[in-house]
Amino acid sequence: MGMTLTQKILAAHAGLDQVKxxxxxNAKLDIVLGNDITTPVAINExxxxxxxxxxxxxxxxxxxxxxxxxxxxxSATQSKQCRTFANKYxxxxxxxxxxxxxxxxxxxxxxxxxxxxxxxGADSHTCTYGALGAFSTGxxxxxxxxxxxxxxxxxxxxxxxxFVLTGSLPERVSGKDxxxxxxxxIGVDGALYKSMEFTGPGVASLSMDDRxxxxxxxxxxxxxxxxxxxxxxxxxxxxxxSQRTPVYYEADPDAEYEQTIEIDLSKLVPTVSYPHLPxxxxxxxxGSGIKIDQVVIxxxxxxxxxxxxAAYNILKGKHIAKExxxxxxxxxMAVYKECIRRGWTEAFIDAGCIxxxxxxxxxxxxxxxxxxEGERCVSTTNRNFVGRMGHVKSEVYLASPATAAASxxxxxxxxxxxx
Numbered sequence: 001m002g003m004t005l006t007q008k009i010l011a012a013h014a015g016l017d018q019v020k021x022x023x024x025x026n027a028k029l030d031i032v033l034g035n036d037i038t039t040p041v042a043i044n045e046x047x048x049x050x051x052x053x054x055x056x057x058x059x060x061x062x063x064x065x066x067x068x069x070x071x072x073x074x075s076a077t078q079s080k081q082c083r084t085f086a087n088k089y090x091x092x093x094x095x096x097x098x099x100x101x102x103x104x105x106x107x108x109x110x111x112x113x114x115x116x117x118x119x120x121g122a123d124s125h126t127c128t129y130g131a132l133g134a135f136s137t138g139x140x141x142x143x144x145x146x147x148x149x150x151x152x153x154x155x156x157x158x159x160x161x162x163f164v165l166t167g168s169l170p171e172r173v174s175g176k177d178x179x180x181x182x183x184x185x186i187g188v189d190g191a192l193y194k195s196m197e198f199t200g201p202g203v204a205s206l207s208m209d210d211r212x213x214x215x216x217x218x219x220x221x222x223x224x225x226x227x228x229x230x231x232x233x234x235x236x237x238x239x240x241x242s243q244r245t246p247v248y249y250e251a252d253p254d255a256e257y258e259q260t261i262e263i264d265l266s267k268l269v270p271t272v273s274y275p276h277l278p279x280x281x282x283x284x285x286x287g288s289g290i291k292i293d294q295v296v297i298x299x300x301x302x303x304x305x306x307x308x309x310a311a312y313n314i315l316k317g318k319h320i321a322k323e324x325x326x327x328x329x330x331x332x333m334a335v336y337k338e339c340i341r342r343g344w345t346e347a348f349i350d351a352g353c354i355x356x357x358x359x360x361x362x363x364x365x366x367x368x369x370x371x372x373e374g375e376r377c378v379s380t381t382n383r384n385f386v387g388r389m390g391h392v393k394s395e396v397y398l399a400s401p402a403t404a405a406a407s408x409x410x411x412x413x414x415x416x417x418x419x
Contacts, residue, residue, distance in 0.1 A: 002252025004160040005227050006195040009135040009249050013118040021159035021256075029059070030134075030244070031113055032147040033121030035103055035360075036064040040081045041141035042122055046148060054089045055151030058243075061093040061112055062086055063103035066360040068096070071367040101332025101358040104128040104216060104300035108208075109332055114238055115230050116247025120144065120153050125300050125382065127218045130227035131211035133234055133248065137225045158224040160195040161186075162257040165202030167266035172416045174310065175210030176302055176380065176400035179217040180271040182263070184281030192222035194258065197251065199229060202265045208237045209306040216301045217382050220278040270415050272378070273398035276386045284403045287413025294325045294377040295408040296389075297401050298356070299363045302380035303331025305338055307401040312344040314405035314419060315351040321411030326353030327369045333358060353408070365389050371396075378407045 003011060003018060011019045013027035034042055039062050054060055062082055067075035079096070086094035093112055100106065104125050107113045113129045119136035120126065122144035129136035139153065147153050163182065169175075183190070196218045198211075206214075211228050218226030228234070230248045238246050270284035297303075297311050308330060320326045328348050330336040336358060339345045345355050362369030363381040371377055371390030376397065379389065384396035399407070402416035409419055 001256050002254035004195060004255045004257065005197055005229060005249055005251040006135050006160060006225060007157060008251065009116060009118060010155060010157055012249070019157045021157055023157045024154060025157060026152055026154050027118050029120060029147050029151050029153055030117040031059055031061055031119045032144060033061045033063070033103060033107065033119065033123065033126060034144050035066055035123055036068055036075065036079050036082055037066045038122035038141045038144065040078045042144040042148065043081060043085050045142050045145035049145065049149070051149040054148050057090045058092050059151065060091050060148055061107060062091055063095045063106055064097070064100050065102050065358065066364065067366050068100060068359060069357065099333065102300045102303055102360055105304055105331035108132060108212060109334060111241035111243045114242035114244055114246045115234060116249055120147055124219045125216050127223065127225045128212055128216040128300060130215040130218065130225050131208060132238065133228060133230035135225055135227065138219065158193055158195045159258045160197050161191050162260045163196060163198045164200035164260060164262045165198060165265055166200055166262065167202050167264045168205035169265045169268060172402045173268050173270055174400045174402065175206060175213040177268050177271045178210070178263070178265065179214045180273050180278065180281050180398060181268055183217065183221050183278045184271070184273070186221055188220060188277055188279045189222040191218070193224050196221065196223045196226040198227070203228060204231060204233065205265065207306060208233055209304045212304065213301055217278070220382060270400060270403045270417065272403060272413055273384055275384050275395040275397065278384060278398060284399065284413060285415040290413045291376065291411060292324060292378050292407055292413065293375040294327065294369060294371065295404045296327045296329070296362050296369055296377060296379040296381065297404050298329025298331060299360065299381040300331065301382045302401050303329055303335065303358070305335050307380065308335060308339050308344055310401040311405040312347055314402060314409065314416060315353070316347045318351055318409055320352040320408040324408050324411050326351065326408045327356065327362065328353050329356045329359060329361065329368070331358055362389055378404045378413060380404050
């Protein structure tokens with residue numbers, strides 16, 4: 001029996017001719033990633049185990065993004081510990097204030113991850129990099145510590161679900177609507193410890209930003225990873241960007257999938273996940289009676305340039321509703337600068353929004369947009385669990401940048417095709 005795309009990558013990194021679902025393997029790592037929350041825990045475990053060197057200073061990435069610029073003494077202490085470690089071991093891919101971005105937008109942008117890689121990160125949304133044709137998955141801080149020291153990690157090889165995409169997305173419908181629709185269809189445990197593998201003629205119509213968004217939220221369906229095949233869109237994105245030579249893998253024609261789901265992209269509509277699970281999806285057109293207090297456009301899911309453009313196209317020349325707080329967070333400094341060059345930042349401010357330096361901030365209830373009791377937020381982030389962005393009696397509605405921007409204008413959940 002042939003292997004899936006994920007299994008091909010894992011076999012190569014384990015030095016094996018073949019692997020199968022359920023098999024336990026040890027695999028070589030191309031990148032080990034941590035942030036300002038998870039890296040301090042990993043450093044503590046690294047030192048507790050007696051390690052005194054890293055496996056490769058070029059293949060470890062530490063990005064300070066969750067509470068940076070630091071919001072309080074505790075976060076400042078965590079960042080200081082990361083800085084000390086990075087300086088001690090000369091970690092080349094270390095990103096701090098002024099250089100950093102939201103990790104899962106920054107690593108692809110900088111070419112730190114590339115096609116064919118095997119990547120672990122002490123953050124659950126590390127699965128983002130499957131958009132580049134890499135195997136990437138989130139791990140705990142202890143695994144990060146071991147990875148930094150040895151350059152190895154163990155995995156149980158996942159089985160796979162194949163998503164065959166046809167058609168192309170309609171206007172003002174994006175990758176966020178696609179992945180929310182999928183999670184609404186299969187549920188938050190519908191791909192539990194599976195590889196979500198996307199294929200079919202519709203893949204070619206998806207931009208890299210769409211693909212990064214889709215893979216980012218694979219974990220919200222319980223998946224081990226999400227992954228797209230490498231095509232011309234991928235190669236164009238990697239050209240002149242990758243720090244290492246990409247390696248291209250393809251699924252075997254006789255690869256085994258536990259399930260095949262067909263999706264016609266042209267039939268998708270703007271979609272919103274209601275509280276308190278990503279699977280609780282509804283068409284945006286049904287939300288007109290739901291008043292909101294805040295909109296957040298950004299995060300590792302939707303803070304890239306196309307996301308900013310989608311928001312700009314709706315907000316330009318208009319003003320958000322009086323009762324709505326609009327928060328826009330470009331995911332990297334490069335995206336931030338490009339928004340300024342194109343005049344989008346000024347348009348966002350004129351529309352009544354604030355524009356922040358890159359940070360995860362409000363996504364995890366950290367800072368820059370905490371919700372009070374009873375408040376509702378339409379957010380382009382990836383989770384809407386109870387208390388995710390603040391008070392346990394607040395509500396988070398997940399949506400695309402277009403839907404979030406449209407909702408900011410009206411003060412209620414709004415289909416972006418109607419504004």
